[in-house]
Amino acid sequence: xxxxxxxxxxxxxxxxxxxxxxxxxxxxxxxxxxxxxxxxxxxxxxxxxxxxxxxxxxxxxxxxxxxxxxxxxxxxxxxxxxxxxxxxxxxxxxxxxxxxxxxxxxxxxxxxxxxxxxxxxxxxxxxxxxxxxxxxxxxxxxxxxxxxxxxxxxxxxxxxxxxxxxxxxxxxxxxxxxxxxxxxxxxxxxxxxxxxxxxxxxxxxxxxxxxxxxxxxxxxxxxxxxxxxxxxxxxxxxxxxxxxxxxxxxxxxxxxxxxxxxxxxxxxxxxxxxxxxxxxxxxxxxxxxxxxxxxxxxxxxxxxxxxxxxxxxxxxxxxxxxxxxxxxxxxxxxx
Amino acid sequence: xxxxxxxxxxxxxxxxxxxxxxxxxxxxxxxxxxxxxxxxxxxxxxxxxxxxxxxxxxxxxxxxxxxxxxxxxxxxxxxxxxxxxxxxxxxxxxxxxxxxxxxxxxxxxxxxxxxxxxxxxxxxxxxxxxxxxxxxxxxxxxxxxxxxxxxxxxxxxxxxxxxxxxxxxxxxxxxxxxxxxxxxxxxxxxxxxxxxxxxxxxxxxxxxxxxxxxxxxxxxxxxxxxxxxxxxxxxxxxxxxxxxxxxxxxxxxxxxxxxxxxxxxxxxxxxxxxxxx
Numbered sequence: 001x002x003x004x005x006x007x008x009x010x011x012x013x014x015x016x017x018x019x020x021x022x023x024x025x026x027x028x029x030x031x032x033x034x035x036x037x038x039x040x041x042x043x044x045x046x047x048x049x050x051x052x053x054x055x056x057x058x059x060x061x062x063x064x065x066x067x068x069x070x071x072x073x074x075x076x077x078x079x080x081x082x083x084x085x086x087x088x089x090x091x092x093x094x095x096x097x098x099x100x101x102x103x104x105x106x107x108x109x110x111x112x113x114x115x116x117x118x119x120x121x122x123x124x125x126x127x128x129x130x131x132x133x134x135x136x137x138x139x140x141x142x143x144x145x146x147x148x149x150x151x152x153x154x155x156x157x158x159x160x161x162x163x164x165x166x167x168x169x170x171x172x173x174x175x176x177x178x179x180x181x182x183x184x185x186x187x188x189x190x191x192x193x194x195x196x197x198x199x200x201x202x203x204x205x206x207x208x209x210x211x212x213x214x215x216x217x218x219x220x221x222x223x224x225x226x227x228x229x230x231x232x233x234x235x236x237x238x239x240x241x242x243x244x245x246x247x248x249x250x251x252x253x254x255x256x257x258x259x260x261x262x263x264x265x266x267x268x269x270x271x272x273x274x275x276x277x278x279x280x281x282x283x284x285x286x287x288x289x290x291x292x293x294x295x296x297x298x299x300x301x302x303x304x305x306x307x308x309x310x311x312x313x314x315x316x317x318x319x320x321x322x323x324x325x326x327x328x329x330x331x332x333x334x335x
Numbered sequence: 336x337x338x339x340x341x342x343x344x345x346x347x348x349x350x351x352x353x354x355x356x357x358x359x360x361x362x363x364x365x366x367x368x369x370x371x372x373x374x375x376x377x378x379x380x381x382x383x384x385x386x387x388x389x390x391x392x393x394x395x396x397x398x399x400x401x402x403x404x405x406x407x408x409x410x411x412x413x414x415x416x417x418x419x420x421x422x423x424x425x426x427x428x429x430x431x432x433x434x435x436x437x438x439x440x441x442x443x444x445x446x447x448x449x450x451x452x453x454x455x456x457x458x459x460x461x462x463x464x465x466x467x468x469x470x471x472x473x474x475x476x477x478x479x480x481x482x483x484x485x486x487x488x489x490x491x492x493x494x495x496x497x498x499x500x501x502x503x504x505x506x507x508x509x510x511x512x513x514x515x516x517x518x519x520x521x522x523x524x525x526x527x528x529x530x531x532x533x534x535x536x537x538x539x540x541x542x543x544x545x546x547x548x549x550x551x552x553x554x555x556x557x558x559x560x561x562x563x564x565x566x567x568x569x570x571x572x573x574x575x576x577x578x579x580x581x582x583x584x585x586x587x588x589x590x591x592x593x594x595x596x597x598x599x600x601x602x603x604x605x606x607x608x609x610x611x612x
Contacts (some may be wrong), residue, residue, distance in 0.1 A: 020460075023464075024464060027464055027467075027468045028464075028467065028468065104500065115436065128353070138597070138599075139593055140599070141596070142592055142593045142595075143539065143592065144544050144592070144594035145587060146393075146544060146547065146548050146551070147544070147585065147589055150567060150571065150581065150585050151585065151589075152576060153571065153574060153581070154574070154582055157574045157575060157578065158574065158575075158578040165574075212438060216424065272456060272459075273459035273460075276459055276463075277548050277551070280551075280552060281551075281571065285390065291463055292552050292581065293555065294467075295463060295466055296553065296554070297467070297468045298467065303463070303464075303467055306463070307460050307464060310460050311460060314460075319423070
């Protein structure tokens with residue numbers, strides 16, 4: 001049953017991705033801007049322009065271009081970036097790990113922070129403390145990652161200049177890595193000073209991405225927890241003499257967490273979307289920052305590769321959400 | 336009149352009104368020409384800090400332009416996008432939503448399927464593609480927001496219309512012999528409007544942020560028009576020399592976004608029985 005669900009989702013995902021590929025391809029061919037005009041010096045002769053077009057396959061009929069492109073994708077070849085003069089696949093492979101590390105870190109912080117505040121808020125229910133949390137949270141819910149990122153820049157650049165404002169790692173330390181998962185690798189190989197340096201670069205972008213998600217988690221989880229605390233099984237545990245904290249953590253949380261998990265999954269896709277602008281603000285070398293450069297430079301092959309990669313990531317997250325939700329529903333798991 | 340009793344709505348609404356007045360009368364209110372450069376007065380701090388000069392209340396940027404005047408003029412682009420983009424998204428989404436919700440059957444199937452497919456496309460991807468395709472500029476920003484966000488309105492209006500169509504007053508109107516368009520626009524629409532207003536207000540907040548982000552990365556209006564996003568980008572570059580160049584437009588953006596959000600929230604709570612739950 002579960003396997004059938006997964007197979008069905010995967011098939012749907014492939015169809016969606018193929019659809020996205022076709023749409024992207026067509027959209028980018030009808031645009032007015034000419035990528036070749038962007039890369040060539042103003043005095044170039046018509047022959048030079050034609051040669052360059054031929055080099056990137058831009059002179060062939062649309063259908064032929066699409067055929068070449070599709071064949072390439074199936075073989076894992078997304079073409080050559082016009083501005084970077086490198087294979088799109090290798091550019092993406094270089095940039096993706098940094099974004100994965102950032103997004104996973106932000107998700108972890110959001111869940112910890114949001115969950116923690118929701119639990120504290122539940123413990124403080126019907127006190128002035130809860131009103132303070134609710135009031136702050138209603139403002140936090142309105143503040144997007146873009147504003148958080150810049151507020152953090154102001155705070156740490158001016159008032160508290162302890163964190164590096166840009167980049168992923170001190171360039172002097174960025175040597176001797178065999179993968180691009182700098183943080184994971186430095187932790188696994190025990191180079192903790194390097195890991196510390198990377199973390200100091202990641203604090204601000206992580207917080208900017210995590211805080212909006214944390215606010216959403218606080219609102220929903222606190223609501224669910226408060227409802228769960230009114231249930232009979234909590235009353236029973238209370239009669240047994242359980243303390244308030246233990247009631248929340250052991251009894252209410254387990255039953256209240258379902259909707260929050262599902263919502264967090266959906267919101268995680270927004271967080272991934274947020275990496276585009278947040279990476280830009282902190283000059284963090286991930287795929288989001290790359291996407292903005294690709295648009296500004298009208299680097300078609302790179303834009304296509306990026307859109308497909310983002311599409312794939314969103315699809316994988318959605319499958320992950322389905323699996324998590326299914327795993328939490330014992331009936332579906334055993335069916 | 337419940338609206339007036341909600342302090343959230345009064346404060347947030349008051350701020351938005353204030354902002355509208357500032358944007359309309361920007362040339363009269365702004366103390367300086369927002370485009371006038373003067374390298375002799377570059378990066379002056381706000382009044383109250385050492386080396387500040389009178390006449391530049393919030394200081395000057397790296398080119399000696401008055402920050403306060405630029406923030407005041409920047410509100411024009413933000414509010415234009417907020418009203419035009421959110422308004423158009425609302426218009427298109429609501430018309431389709433009304434049709435889907437009231438006509439049902441075939442129209443509903445087609446429109447609902449379209450909304451599902453549309454929403455499956457993550458906004459970031461769609462905006463990357465759109466801006467890559469239609470190019471930069473204010474009109475692109477507005478088109479991108481409308482193309483991406485009409486679905487929000489369509490979904491809610493469809494649901495609301497469907498529930499309104501079940502009401503007795505609609506049956507009564509049918510019995511009296513009102514035509515279908517008359518029922519839809521004269522009977523049902525007025526009852527959908529409250530939900531729509533709340534949703535529209537929230538969307539305006541989103542539009543303001545999207546415009547600021549696109550200005551920040553240089554994909555919105557040309558750089559000689561003052562925008563909050565553009566100022567933020569400049570301020571980000573010289574944050575160590577002049578933090579106020581970043582702080583002033585960021586504060587304006589923050590206040591505007593929170594105000595739209597609180598207003599929308601408050602309106603939803605007071606006006607709409609569905610969202611109130």
